[in-house]
Amino acid sequence: MASETATPRRGASRSGDGTGHGGGGAGRSGRLGLTVVTAVLALMAFFPVLWMLTASLKPRDQVNDGRLVPKDVTFQNFVYVFTEVPFTRYLLNSFLISAVITVVALLLHSMAAYALARLRFPGRDTLFTVIFSTLLITPPVVLIPLFLVVREMGMLDTYAGLIIPAIFNAFGIFLLRQFYVQLPRELEEAAIVDGCGHWRVYWSIVLPLSRPILSALAIFFFLANWNSFLWPLVATNDPDLTVVQLAITSFQAQYTSSWNYVLAAAVVAAAPMIVLFFGFQRQIVESIKTSGLK
Structure with a gap:
């Protein structure tokens, strides 16, 4: 009788471990998703500042050329x-x-x-x-x-x-x-x-x-x-x-x-x-x- 009752307990323990691993995977996936969303929002917020900085280093005729990286860098604007x-x-x-x-x-x-x-x-x-x-x-x-x-x-x-x-x-x-x-x-x-x-x-x-x-x-x-x-x-x-x-x-x-x-x-x-x-x-x-x- 003791062995019959012990086996289901071990099975229950194994199923519980499987559920725990599944929950941990879901938790990691959720954190990864939040990290990706946060990174995208941070880039969206920082992009205007980056564009302002790079455009301030461009000559007058290149400010609106659509390039993020300046073709010709100049400090004459400052x-x-x-x-x-x-x-x-x-x-x-x-x-x-x-x-x-x-x-x-x-x-x-x-x-x-x-x-x-x-x-x-x-x-x-x-x-x-x-x-x-x-x-x-x-x-x-x-x-x-x-x-x-x-x-x-x-x-x-x-x-x-x-x-x-x-x-x-x-x-x-x-x-x-x-x-x-x-x-x-x-x-x-x-x-x-x-x-x-x-x-x-x-x-x-x-x-x-x-x-x-x-x-x-x-x-x-x-x-x-x-x-x-x-x-x-x-x-x-x-x-x-x-x-x-x-x-x-x-x-x-x-x-x-x-x-x-x-x-x-x-x-x-x-x-x-x-x-x-x-x-x-x-x-x-x-x-x-x-x-x-x-």
Whole structure:
């Protein structure tokens, strides 16, 4: 009787192993399919950038020849961009504006987020709801009221007019608050017992622990303001305050048939964004993982 019952068990075990191998093969096939789809989508997304880069190295009469690899490589397009127009000034304007907005926004947003996450005061939840609801308002809706306010304050055609309105960002406050809510309270309570106030706790404990999320937000803010076009177009007419995105637009209007110059300027403007993204890709992914977003 024991042998009769043992045989079916071995058979069942063998059939189970066969099912397991089949499931493993299906799983590998599924992963391979997803890998292929991801690779195709990545190539489709990267192809315009590659075409822009190669076309910027072509002479004017070969830009639209349909070749991905340039027949004749030239760097004169980049030389023209930096010598015939003040493109360096445009780059410096964009860098200064983006850097100042990023630093000030991170400081103010982290302070506001810490207060909304840890301090108890009347109307805290209502205030956070109001701040979060501003994410539903698109920038064009407030463009005219914002312009009127900036004009009344005398900040048109100034760096202040380009910087101050762009500092507030509800997304940064929301993301930081979600991060601070997950921080262990024991660290802050131990510091308070030792005599630290809220400002000392924020500056000495919370900020050092916030480096991953602050690094990712710094990249988001910098790139968003580097690509800013609509507000600089409205807020300034001074050529000395022209940012790089407006400069590329003027290139398209001035050199309608000279796409080699336009593409060279676009490559120069896109280079910092590509370098920042690939250089800090790990911080961006880690910030999303630790922010509580699913």
